[in-house]
Structures are given as C-alpha cells and as structure tokens.
Amino acid sequence: MAVVVVTDSSASLPADLVADLGIVVVPLHVLVDGRAIREGVDDEPIDYTSSTVTTSAAAPGELGAAYERALARSGGDGVVAVHISRRLSSTWEAARQAVRDVDAADRVRLVDSLSAGLGTGLPVLAAARRARAGADLRAVYDAATSAATRGRAFIVVNRTEQLRRGGRLSSAAAFFGTELVTKPILHIVDGRLELREKARTRSKSYAKLVAAAVDAAGDDGAAVAVQHLGAPEAAATITTQLTDLIPGIDELITAEFGPTLAVHLGPGAVGVLVVPGGCS
Template identity: 40%
Template sequence: MPPHVAILTDSTAYLGHEAIARHHVRVVPLTVVIGDEAFEEGTEISAPAVARALQKRHPVTTSRPSPAEFTAAYEAAAAAGADAVVSLHLSADISGTYDAATVAAKEAPLPVRVVDTGLVAMALGFTVLAAAETAEAGGTVDEIVAAAQKRAADTSAIFYVDTLDYLRRGGRIGAAQALLGSALAVKPLLRLADGRIELLEKVRTSSKAVSRLEEIVVERAGTRPVALAVHHLAAADRATALADRLRTRLPALEHLVVSEVGAVIGAHAGPGLLGVVVAPL
C-alpha cells in the first residue's frame, strides 16, 4: 500500500523500474531535443541514441518539465490518496526543474515540499530511496525531508569525461576550464559540489584518470557500509571492470548498481562518461 506521503522525483534520478514500482515513486520526465525533435526521457529516447547523435555532431539540448506537468503529477498523487508530497529534484544550479516544481507546488491540491538535492543521477536516486523508505515507515514530511537531506549531504558523485566540450556547450561548466582542458589534452575528473559541477583533478591520460577515480571512491567509501552506483555512457566494458575492482576493494559494500546514464545527463557529459556515486548507509 502506498504511503500517505507521496515521493516524487524527476527522470534524472535514474532509478530502475523495479525500484520505482516497489517504493511507489512518481517520476516527472525531462526532455531531450535532437535537432527539432523532442523526446521524453525514460520512455521515448535512450542514452545510446543520444551518444550516437553527439558522435555525429547533431545538435542535442535538454529542457525541464513544465510547471503544468508537475501540477498534473501532484494532482495524481492527491487523487491516489496521498496527504502530502515530497518532491525531490536534481540540482537547481544544473536545471530549472526545481523551479518548475516550486511554481506548481503553490497551486497543488495538497501540501508539497520541494527539495533541491544538489545532486543528479543515482546520487539523486539514493536520496529519493532514503525519502521513500522513511515514508514507508510512516515518517512525517519533516522526517522524510530530513532523511533525504542527510543522505544527500553524505553522498559523493565523482566522474570522468573524455572531454569537457559537451559540458561547456551545455553551459554546465566554465568555458575557461573547458578550453584549458582541451589545450593541455587533460582528462578531467569532476565532482558535484554544492550543486555545481567542479573540476576535481586533471590527469594526463584516460587510464590514469580511471585509476585515480577508483582510488578516490575507495577513499570516500572508507570502511563504512555504502551503496555505490557506477554510471557510464557508451563505456560499458570500462564500467563493468571498475565495478568488479570496487567489489573486491570495499568489503562493506552493501549495494552496487552498474548502469548507463539516461539521455539527459548523457547529452551533457558525452560518450565515454564514467562516474561513481558513493552513498554511505
């Protein structure tokens, strides 16, 4: 039976269908635009399709859901018997999704608490799961938000991209850093910090960057029980190999997801993305 407080997120949380169904999470999709065609993330376009479009240098952009889409989702939650909604979204510094949810919340037929998690991908997904588990245990809106914020604050997201050019094109990282990286043939390691994408380290080769990514993950995880997500775009073999090494190096690892990112994040990160989310439990 669904909890009385409904949990809602957006499609960049990249929760699998099973987790969404099991925890009764409602998902509002973002949109990917290739050329002049718009596709709903999660149902109408795949990450490999975005990777192919980027490799062919087709114009690829993304757009947030409209406030009307959030209004419809909040109304559906009320119609299903929810007493309130906790609406958790990707960083407001990366997308206008949080703003659209906030606008819609003011007109919703039930109380809605909108949370800017400052995260994206399974960093957001693990935060949503913390909220959903608290809701299932009968938590209040305040308790659910507190559980989500604690998980978000404890979670790290570190990733490698073959080039900063896609992030620069989408305005997700400073042009000066992107140009510097290109000029020096640097392979960048990036992180999410305070809701923004920041350069963490510059490494000279892709193999050294992946090795350094692994070391950072092991350091961040420590000896605590953790959940990990290894994300990639068009780099499945590299993601699987990294996940296998992390399994052997982290004895307290309780949950590991290996998945290709969705179309929206793929559009901004580009083919070759390899990232890891570390979420202490």
Template identity: 45%
Template structure:
C-alpha cells in the same frame, strides 16, 4: 500518514527501482535537431550516443509545471496525505523551480504542506539514492517533514564523481568555462569532476583515460572509507569500463552494501558526452 515520493528523470534510477519503491518519475525533455523526446521514455542511450558522435544538435529542457502538478494531484487523489518531490540541483537545471511553481498551485488547492519540494543539490544516483531513502522512510509511516529530512540528509552525504572523455560537451552546455575546456583538450587531459554544492566542478586532470579510471576508483574508495555504503556506477556508452570499475570497487570497499551499474540518460549525457563514467558513493 502516507507520503508519496516524486523525482525527475535525471536520477536515472536502475531498472525496476521506481516501481519497487513506488517513486513517480517526471521526465525532462531532450531535443535532437529540434525533435522533442521524453528523457528515459522515448529516447534510448544508443540514439543519444549516435547523435552526439555525429555532432547533431542535442539540447535539453526542464518539465513544465503542469507535468509536476499532474503528478502531485494524482498522488494525492490516490490516497497520499503529502507528496515529497526531490529534484536535480537548481544549479544545473530549472526543474526544481518548475516543481516549486507546481507545488504552490497544488498547495493553494489542497492545503499548505500537501506538497514539499527538495533541491537535492546533486543529480544522477546522488538524487536517486535520496529519492529511494525518502521512499523507504515513508513506508515506515514517517510524516512529510521526516521524509523530507531523510531525502536532504541522503543527498548531502552522497559523493558523486565523474570521468569524462572530453570537456567539450560541458562547455557547449555552459556548465564549465571555455578556457578550462580548451586547456584540457590541448593537453590531452582526461577530466575528473565532482558535484560540489550543487555544481559540476573540476576536481583533477589526469593524463590518459586508464589513469583517470584508476584515480576515479581511488577517490571512490577514499569516499567510502570504513563506512557501510551503497555504490552506483553510471555511464553513457561505456559499459565495459563501468563494469570493470564496479568489480574493482566490490573488491576494495569492505563496507560495500550493494553496487549497481546503470546507464545515464539523455539529459545528463547530452552535457557530459559519450564515454562518461560516474560513481556515486552513498553512506547507508
């Protein structure tokens, strides 16, 4: 059986991953002062960072169901028996709902079960690793249910942690309460957050960015434990900090089976703000 894998642009797969693993990526939309761009296609990191630092209005929007149904039909027309579509947490975006609507339409045409949709309950490379795992299992001839199970398992086992320079952008986007954001700013705290049951949730507050980065490394090492893991360090406008963190994790995690440093794109970056550094720990 041939199973095609589809995800969305908030996975922020490192360069070459989508092609290498034959994953179709459906982009979300980013609006800067009302002008619309496709995430990961026609807006780059520098443009986003400049817009956010200039306090221009940056908003995001999910793909349309039509975008998904087009991707599903193309995959099926190109020989796939089933499409597995795995997406950003429904707690963070309406993307999963748009994918479900498209799947219902295509399943009515092509037969029930032609398209299966997964709410990953995570994002960035927590989502990306789940899509890659699904694609790898698919290449071994697994059926749709087995590929779906692989994606769900990988997403559930991932650990995603972030350090932000400020909570202000999350507050503006409604992803975190105003009181929490004001308190953090007033105390000059650097917030550590994580993905918990599909939501971005405060984990700790640390004074100074350097201490926050040290704590981020400690938490990633704790999450890895004695397991064999893959690591993704992702950032927006903070390459040097991200690269240093990757070097530290490479030295401290004995079971490390690869560490990539990759940029975050506009949709997640619009909500976290410039300077964010995140780590995804994925058990192999």
C-alpha cells in the same frame, strides 16, 4: 496511505526499484530538431555528439500534475519531491512554480539533491524506503536531505566541450588549452559541476575516479552507484574495484546515464556516486 516520493527522470533509477517503491517519475526532455523527446517514455535514437541536440526541464504544469496525482495517492499524507541540482537544471525552479499552484501545497516538500543521475536517485531511494516503512512527511523529507547532503559524485568524461557548451561546467576556464592531452575528472560540489583533477590517460583517470570514491565512502558502509554512457567494460571493472575496496557496501547499483545527462556528458562518460552511511 503513505507519503509518496516523486523525482525526475534524470535520477536514472532502475525500473524495478521505481515500481517496487511506488516512486513517481516525471520525464525531462531532449530536444532533437525542435521535437521534444520525453526521457524514459519516447524511444527514439539520439545523437549524443550533435551540437544541435539539447535538453529542457519538465514544465511546471507537468510537475504540478504529477504532484497532484501523488498527493491523491498519498491520501493526504503528503509528497516529497527530490530533483536534480538547481545549479545544473531549471527543473527545480519549475518545481517551485508548480508547488505554488497545487492544492494542499503545504503537503509537498521539495528537496534539491545537490547532484545528478544516481546522485539524485540514491536520496530518492532513501526517502522512498522511509515512506514505505510508514514514516511521516517530515521524516521522509529528512531522509532525502540527509542522503543528498552526504552524497558525493565523481565523473570522468572524454571531452568537456558538451558541458561547456551547455554551461554545466563551472570551472571550464581552468581547462582551456590542455584538454587534448589530459582526461578530466569532475566532481559535484554544492550542486555545481567542477573540475577536480586531470590525468594523462584514461586508465589513470579511472584510477583517480576509484580512489576519490573510496576516500568519500569511508569505513562505515555506503551506498554506491556506477553509471556510464557506452562504456560497459570500464563500468564493470570499476564496479569490481569498488566492491573490493569499499568495506560494507550496503547497496550497489549500475546503470547507464539517461538521455538528458548523456547529451551533456558525451559518449564514454563514467560516473561513481557514493552516499556514506547508506540509504536504508
């Protein structure tokens, strides 16, 4: 058997990678008119601009059931669960509650990805690859925490209203009164989403996004991911630029933001996630 890696659906991992590496994905929820839509499971239209649409974490029971299944599949080798930043979601606290009720809880290790989207997904890949190679529980855990610690996330959004409304933007006060004439570039610092800088136009914000990612990637290889919501042309252009500017990219993933992040980021959002040194 082998260690099994678990994550939540906000990690936005492509289905082929999930299947190939045997990753267990627990769906988070989007709440629409009082109905809970399971991300990645229920295919229903969502209005990402609506002020009545919100999100919720998986319940401890859902997470616990996933951990139990993963433990059984591991044959006792253990489970490493990598989740969205505890400062951006209550998923982490639900996971802690779930572990307390799991049989053989000492064989389940939780990792705070300190990020979101593929900023969570890349550490998941690092862990799952070590698990497939036969690494023990400690080594798989270390692979996830190392990638999470090294990871950097940068995001451009059209407006911060949805982030402020959901309480996800910690430096919102610095932006009041200027948003109509600027485009915000955000980054995740110690698991918190903060305002990094501003640009006058969308094209300049994309240029700053690329520059930040290139600087973070360094010169010794990196895993890179580009995510977007309804902005495929911008994402494609940014992907091409990053490919040209970052030496030794050993992994490149492009994907749309999943519904639970899309609700908070809004249409037109584009993000770049970088792990210097890669996730192999």
